[in-house]
Amino acid sequence: MEHAISLFVRSIFADNMIFAFFLGMCSYLAVSKDVKTSLGLGIAVVFVETITLPVNYLLQIYVLDPLGLGYLSFILFIAVIAAIVQLVEMIVEKFSPSLYAALGIFLPLIAVNCAIMGASLFMQQRVQLDPENVKAIANIGDAFAYAIGSGIGWLLAIVALAGIREKMEYNDVPKPLQGIGITFITVGLMALAFMCFSGLNI
């Protein structure tokens, strides 16, 4: 249990998907123009991550490893992610039209969000680690903790950037640097700030 909590906290701060690994950067930069939409996308990412990562974990442990089919993992993981995104989209549309209206346009985008695929590939590396290692994913509980943690880390990062960008509208930025250029530099400075969490241990 302690291990799962430590994994959860680490994956939010020290191993933040955006600031430590640059995963999900494309939608991160494209959708972070205002806080409301970025919150919607962030929640969708947490949601999909929490479902796909444990599924991929089970596949890795019970299908790929015993059969020695490790080289098929890319195709299998991306197929699982694409299928689950499609499924989630249909279920949400049927049972909660209001949530669908809020997440609707983001769900298809998530299939190609590197944060989702990246988390599954990191999981594949981490199951091989020694269980004592703080980064190891030893059971399905750890897989859930890691999935929720890295999803929330992504959500936090995109909402924070959206907040800064909303304020930055009023600043006098050199013309060629406006828009995407200054956003890159802002993210760089945020990443520097987040680096103070590295080495965090609980």
Next chain:
Amino acid sequence: MALSQKTKEAFLGPLNVNNPVLVQILGICSALAVTVQLKPALVMGISVTIIVAMSNVVVSLIRNTIPTRIRIIIQLVVVAALVTIVSEVLKAFAYDVAMQLSVYLGLIITNCILMGRLEAFAMTNSVKDSFMDGLGNGFGYAWILVVVAFVRELLGSGKLLGYQVIPDSWYAAGYENCGMMLMPAMALILVGCIIWVHRALNDKESK
């Protein structure tokens, strides 16, 4: 070989004016993560170029038979198969580089350059044009990687491709490597600066 205007444009556009990283803001994740040293950046650039070109060709070949509703999944499977081949080849012939690239090699699948080019170009254009478009975008992506990696490796560890280029006498005279350059944050700031320069130059030309 005479190339039509369109084919030429498909190849040259992405190198500068329509660069995938600087202008279309695609494929940022891996562009930033693998640029601490020059060698992995080169390998990554070449791998992406091959995969974009080949997947463009494959999707362009079968574009008339793909049902539109499930095209995303088909595209993903084509890309995933190609990425698997490249990663197995790298593991066999350049194991240490493959380990350095770690998950980012697998993440070529979700690299937005691929999906973007497949959706925007290969689905509607001929095989030859798609191939050139793939090559152009791959090289456009690769040169950014190489520039960022060159600066980071030179300033961060005083080496290029693993060989020391800053002479020992400089270190003796008090020169220090800039440790900041090795940190992920600097990659973002460097790309930001490249975008700045690129925009400033291109705006001047268009005036």
